[in-house]
Structures are given as C-alpha cells and as structure tokens.
Amino acid sequence: MGITVQNITGNTAMVTWPKMAGCADSFYSVMYHPNWNSMLSTYSRKSFQKEERVPTTRSSFVVENLTPLTTYIVCVTCQSANPSSDQCRVFNTLERDPASASSTKKELALGIWLTSSVLLLIIAAVLLYGCLHLLCRRRHQHLQEQNGTSKQDHRKVLSKSIACTSEELSRQSQLRHDTEKKHPSGIQLATIIENPSACKEPIMPPSKSQEQVPMTGQCSAIN
Structure with missing residues (x-):
C-alpha cells in the first residue's frame, strides 16, 4: 500500500x-x-x-x-x-527532544510555583483573619472590663454618698434628741431666733417666776 x-x-x-x-x-x-x-x-x-x-x-x-x-x-x-x-x-x-524536555521542566516548575503561591496566599489570608479576629475579641473584652469597672466605681460612690447622708441625718437627729433632753426651754428660744415672727403670738412661760414678765420684753431683749 x-x-x-x-x-x-x-x-x-x-x-x-x-x-x-x-x-x-x-x-x-x-x-x-x-x-x-x-x-x-x-x-x-x-x-x-x-x-x-x-x-x-x-x-x-x-x-x-x-x-x-x-x-x-x-x-x-x-x-x-x-x-x-x-x-x-x-x-x-x-x-x-531537549527543547521539549526543557519546556516540560519549565511547565512543571511553573505549575509548582503557582501551586505554592496559591497555598501561601491561602495561609496568609487565614493567619490575617485569625489575627484580626483575636484583636477584635481582646478589644471587646477590654471595653467590657472598662464598662464594668466604671459601673462598680459609680456604685461605690453612690453607696458612700448614701451612707454619709444617712450617718449625717442620724447624727443630727441624735443631737437634736440630746438637746431636747438637756434644755427643754431652749427649744422655744431657738424657735424664736429662727422665726422672729413667732414673737407676735404669746408664749406660755415655763414657770411661775416668769408669769409677771411680759413676753414682749423677751422679744425686745432678743432683738
């Protein structure tokens, strides 16, 4: 053929x-x-x-x-x-063929290089994502800790203020109670000093020795 x-x-x-x-x-x-x-x-x-x-x-x-x-x-x-x-x-x-062998080697090397590059990019992307995620998580925790600390400080200050106010009121009440026990007649005098208009109304004297003294005299003496 x-x-x-x-x-x-x-x-x-x-x-x-x-x-x-x-x-x-x-x-x-x-x-x-x-x-x-x-x-x-x-x-x-x-x-x-x-x-x-x-x-x-x-x-x-x-x-x-x-x-x-x-x-x-x-x-x-x-x-x-x-x-x-x-x-x-x-x-x-x-x-x-030497040229064909060289071309094959080049193609193989190029394929290996491309594969390595892609793998490196993937690894770098994963690491970057992990770092950013960890950074955001730590920052969020730090903000939560700061908020918790500020709330605790505010509560402490409020508690101290309430305690001081209660203690001050208790002291004033105790002082007033002691004063009433020691000087019963001094309450009327303190009331007159604080309220001068109270002199217009007659006040009953606490004892018989003071019945002849007019109440207006006390007010004038005070004034």
Missing part, C-alpha cells in the same frame, strides 16, 4: 499513505500501538491502543504524545476494515 512514517521524534511521527480508490467510507482509520512485539500476530482493531479518524480528503496524519525510545506499529485502513500486514508499518521513536 505504500504507508510511510516520516519526521520521527521522541514524541511525534508523520504517517502518510496513498489514497484508496476502493474506500467508500467517509474517513480513514489511523491505528497505532506501542510495544509491537507484545501484540498478537493477527491484526485486529481491538489490539490497537489508539485510533484516529481522518477524512478521506487527507492522506497524512501526525501522531502525537508518543513515548521516546519505544517501538510502535501504525496501520491505516478504511473505517470498516481490519488492517493487513501491507497496511502497517513499524517504527521506533527517538530520544526525548
């Missing part, structure tokens, strides 16, 4: 074939498989690892993603036919 394999590299190979006048199908089947020595002697479509469909308007196809330093068999048939020995060729791929 005249199938040829050209431009063989470590990963690709170009397969060409003459047009088949008796092929009535709408496409060609390009089948290839690695490690030809392990295949059965009979050619069966199921024995091939990969199969590509090519329109009948074309007479060549580039096989890609091959393994370097590997023996392959490639066959070209019509869609519905099983390949025969004259429709197949065996070829060996070359070593890996």
Whole structure:
C-alpha cells in the first residue's frame, strides 16, 4: 500500500499513505500501538491502543504524545476494515527532544510555583483573619472590663454618698434628741431666733417666776 512514517521524534511521527480508490467510507482509520512485539500476530482493531479518524480528503496524519525510545506499529485502513500486514508499518521513536524536555521542566516548575503561591496566599489570608479576629475579641473584652469597672466605681460612690447622708441625718437627729433632753426651754428660744415672727403670738412661760414678765420684753431683749 505504500504507508510511510516520516519526521520521527521522541514524541511525534508523520504517517502518510496513498489514497484508496476502493474506500467508500467517509474517513480513514489511523491505528497505532506501542510495544509491537507484545501484540498478537493477527491484526485486529481491538489490539490497537489508539485510533484516529481522518477524512478521506487527507492522506497524512501526525501522531502525537508518543513515548521516546519505544517501538510502535501504525496501520491505516478504511473505517470498516481490519488492517493487513501491507497496511502497517513499524517504527521506533527517538530520544526525548531537549527543547521539549526543557519546556516540560519549565511547565512543571511553573505549575509548582503557582501551586505554592496559591497555598501561601491561602495561609496568609487565614493567619490575617485569625489575627484580626483575636484583636477584635481582646478589644471587646477590654471595653467590657472598662464598662464594668466604671459601673462598680459609680456604685461605690453612690453607696458612700448614701451612707454619709444617712450617718449625717442620724447624727443630727441624735443631737437634736440630746438637746431636747438637756434644755427643754431652749427649744422655744431657738424657735424664736429662727422665726422672729413667732414673737407676735404669746408664749406660755415655763414657770411661775416668769408669769409677771411680759413676753414682749423677751422679744425686745432678743432683738
């Protein structure tokens, strides 16, 4: 049939074939498989690892993603036919292309770098969130402590003020009670001093010796 394999590299190979006048199908089947020595002697479509469909308007196809330093068999048939020995060729791929190897290494390094960058960003975001959350929590606790302290101080001041007022009222009440016991007549005098208008009304003298003394005299003496 005249199938040829050209431009063989470590990963690709170009397969060409003459047009088949008796092929009535709408496409060609390009089948290839690695490690030809392990295949059965009979050619069966199921024995091939990969199969590509090519329109009948074309007479060549580039096989890609091959393994370097590997023996392959490639066959070209019509869609519905099983390949025969004259429709197949065996070829060996070359070593890996240095440029391709360098490109693969660069892609691998770039992938590792991108993955590391993403992980670092995620870790930094998590740490930043944790720090901000902890800072806000401490600040909230500090404000609560300040509010609690101010309330306690206010309560203490209010309690002291109430206690002082109660104590002062108790002292004044006790003092007034003692004064009433010691000087019963002095209450009227204190009332007159505090209320001069009380002199207009007659006040009963506390004893007989003071009955002849007019009350107006007391007021005038006081005035």
